[in-house]
Amino acid sequence: MLRLAALALAFLLLTGASRADDVWLPVREVSLELQSGSPLDFSALLPNPPINEQSRIVINAAGRLARADAPANPQRFLCASLGWSPASGGFPDHDGADRYARQLKMHGYNIARFHFVDAALMFGRTADFDFDPETMDRFRYLMAALKRNGIYWMMDGLSSTRGAYGGYDDRWNLAGEMKLEVQIDEKTFQHWLKFQQLVLATVNPYTGIAPIRDPALVAIIPFNENSIEFDSVLHQREGQPQYSRLLQPVFNTWLQKRYGTTAELSKAWGGVAAGERLEDATIGLPASRYEKTPRMRDLQAFFIDVETRSAERMTAALRALGFRGVVAPYNNWPGVQTSLSRSGQQAVAMNTYQDWIGGYEPGRSLEQKSSLADAAAYMRMLAGARWLGRPFMVTEYDHLFWSHYRYEAGIVMPAYAALQNWDLLCRHGHGPIVLAYGEDFAHKRQMLPYAIALDPVARAGETLAALLYRRGDVLGSPASIPFRMRGVEDLTQNMYEREPDALTALALLAAIGLQKDAPSAPASALTVASPRDPAAAATILSALRDSKLLDPENGTDAGKGIFESVTNEISLDRNRLRMTVKTGRTEAIAFADLTDTVTLANLTVGNAVGRGLFAVSALDDQPVGSSRRLLVIYATDAQNTAMRFSDREERVIADYGRLPVRIKAGSVDFSLPGKGRWTISPVGLDGRVQPAVARGSGAVATRLSNAGPKGPTTYFLIERQ
Known part of the structure; x- marks a missing residue:
């Protein structure tokens, strides 16, 4: 020493x-490939059983992900995010895929998320659906290599706003309104469907089965991050309307079905603007997304209707192609409106970030803020979006480089994901590992945001996550605190209404999640009623103590910012x-x-x-x-x-x-x-x-x-x- x-x-x-x-x-170090038997080789500590029909992942009676042959034993999935592009090297060749899949297994991953596959397949292509044959071959081979190593898959139906249209060189940018159009335009929906048919419903020669019918495919996100409000925020430009003009005719049709006449609409809204007539379909969208008006409340109800019907249609289309796994649309954006859109789904997936950064250009900034300073608010935001009794998957999270506090991510997210009894945890990046430093690609020449594979701090956190979360070192909460929701009655005039901070702090103690309110639902002291009362947090904390779920020595003191789990x-x-x-x-x-x-x-x-x-x-x-x-x-x-x-x-x-x-x-x-x-x-x-x-x-x-x-x-x- x-x-x-x-x-x-x-x-x-x-x-x-x-x-x-x-x-x-x-x-x-230059090479980062682990040797068998290394202290960092978790393949024996966290074995990946073979993937076959018997080990197909199903939703068990408790609403958890489990193997078909052992439904009583919920599975925790530690996810490897594969969001590759030419800038990060793209899909590896066959030898690289074998080595990469083997390394993922050694690092403790048991599922991989394919993200922006559509963009990779269409990079540099000029005609619609003219997929690059080498990229397609490498994608299919990697799927097979992962499966051979006991690593399941989850997949975005589409990720890019350019879909599989030819002639675009901005596939990883935010240009285009396809995420909205797929929900309101028949031609765009058919484009989405054709991609599923050609990529997921076509036999993979390296597995002998179409991915959509393969037991390795656990879940599909039909279109990544396509909540209407979130997409409109990303497309907002100075001097332009805050909501797409594509929405207005559809919104007017919806209002006509609801109110019938301008007079009835005016009565409900307390008046409409001069020149607005429902009969002429000239009712405008809110001028500001921050206004708090009856118009805004109805816009939220309209979003719920569109998103619900779109999710149902995409799910039915995937089922018709033979998919038996989990479908989880709208994997981002917390709030009352989006929670209600997700209320009918069989599972919920969500994304979250601490110190989010939107690009790599010099001049970009972050807050250098600890996630502990706000009591892990980014984690609690996810907890408040979950629906109890259904699988819950975190498809993206990170505490981004170059934050001085990003070491927190390796303990905050896996520990609380385990406590919450979440089913899947995926730290977002171009890839969770690299085989070596020094690859000559733009996103691998130095550490960048979302390049967790190159970051020793992020890698250390993922190593700890494999133990805390996947191995099960942290126990799941024996208690769940339901947050009751009635339905559209819970909407307010505020588009950004979310679960109160004081109430989501309960997630630091026990599992929380949404639950449909019903007259027959039994009353409980551990239930958060609707409408929300932030003061109820103190009442529930007392009930936890009275019920002995909280040990008498439990040190929780919200006033002092101290929270200890049950x-x-x-x-x-x-x-x-x-x-x-x-x-x-x-x-x-x-x-x-x-x-x-x-x-x-x-x-x-x-x-x-x-x-x-x-x-x-x-x-x-x-x-x-x-x-x-x-x-x-x-x-x-x-x-x-x-x-x-x-x-x-x-x-x-x-x-x-x-x-x-x-x-x-x-x-x-x-x-x-x-x-x-x-x-x-x-x-x-x-x-x-x-x-x-x-x-x-x-x-x-x-x-x-x-x-x-x-x-x-x-x-x-x-x-x-």
Whole structure:
């Protein structure tokens, strides 16, 4: 240990840094392919059984995803997001696909999401549906390679606003209104349907079956992120109407069916504008999406009707093609309106981001905001959109690079996803892993937002997610708190009406979700009634205590920003920007400051330099206290070489810089009780175990630096005799 400290000190002197948290250590690994048996190889710890008809994924009686041959055992799916484009290298060749699929299995993934496949197939093509044959071949082969490794699939029916139309070079941009048109225009719907027929309903020669009938295909998102309000926000331009002109005739037809005459409409709205006549279909859309008027309330009801009927039609079309899996439309945008649109679906999928960034150009900015400062609001937003008794899938989430706080994502989302009993968790990116640094593609020459594969901090978080979420180290909540919804009666004149923050804070304690209100529904002290009353949160908290679901020692105090789960495994302190997880097989802490010392169950940690995530997980399926082989995850921050910002707070990017990636130097004291001899060895980002840097007997106790002798790392291996 003294030798390691001397190396760190020498580095400080050489760089002339005045503080340890100013030091950035270049990553030395190039190849990132794990070797079999590495501490980062989870293929034995988290085995992927063969995929066949018996293991087809179904919705069980409790509304959870499960294997057909074991419906009583819900499955948690850790998802690999495959959102490739030519800028990120596209689909690999056959050898690359075999290696990639094998690596995904080793990293603990058991499902992959295909995103923007339509754009990849149509890149550079001039004629409609003239798919690039090499890309199609690589796509189909990768599907087969994943299936051979026990990795299921989920798929966007379409992702790009250009669909499979030829002649466009902006397929990954927001141009075009296809996401709206597919819901209101017959020709566009038929275009969508033809893509499903040609891509999903056509036999894959490498599997011998059409993907839409393959047991490997778990779920289809008919069209990614096509909520009408969200799409209209993305298309809003200064000086232009806030809602597409395509909506007005359809809206007028809907109003005619509802009100019949201008007089009746005027009575309901308290008047209409001069020149507006329902009989002439000249009733206008709201001038501002932020107005709070009866017109806006009816626009929301209209959106619900259009989205409900569109979802039903797309689902029926997929069923007619032979799909037996899960269909989950409208996978984004929280709020009363969209929740009601999703109320009739068999499953719900949602996307969310902390510190969202819309592009890569210099001048883009983020807030440098901790997700713990608002008590994980981005996670709670998802929880409030779920419908209880149905599968719930997070198709996209991230706490984006270059946020200093993104280490939080590796504990916040997987821990709470497990507590909420969610079925699928997918951190969004061009791909969750790369086989090596240095690939010569625009999105792989340096770390970027959504390039989680290149980011050691994001990768460390995904490693922890495999244990907390997929392995099941964090227990699901034994209690669910229903948020009752009546129907369109719950709409207000505010398009952006959402579940109150005080009520979604209950998701930090137990599972929450929406439930249809009914006169026959039994009353419960743990039910959130409609209309919402934020003050009901305190009443429900008391009911949790009275029912003994909350342990008498539970430290929840909303006034002080402290929330502890009913399982006593998760604790969040929003004022200290700190979160802890303590389970039998994993103990972890995320911290903005840890100059004090904290003891979880077995782990004691403190006196840290800088922010970070620290976790200890048993690799031999034993409790942490008696495990002989433990993985230590220690993630601080990472940046590119020569990365520059336009401001001192590092909110505005000026230059992303270049490889190699640099990890921020950090150190922390930690200890674990125990007996016998022990060693601590750095584990490279490629999974290779390096020579021990500390050893002793009895309790494991040391100061750990991430500045290993062979370069910085986020992993260490504890071995005890």
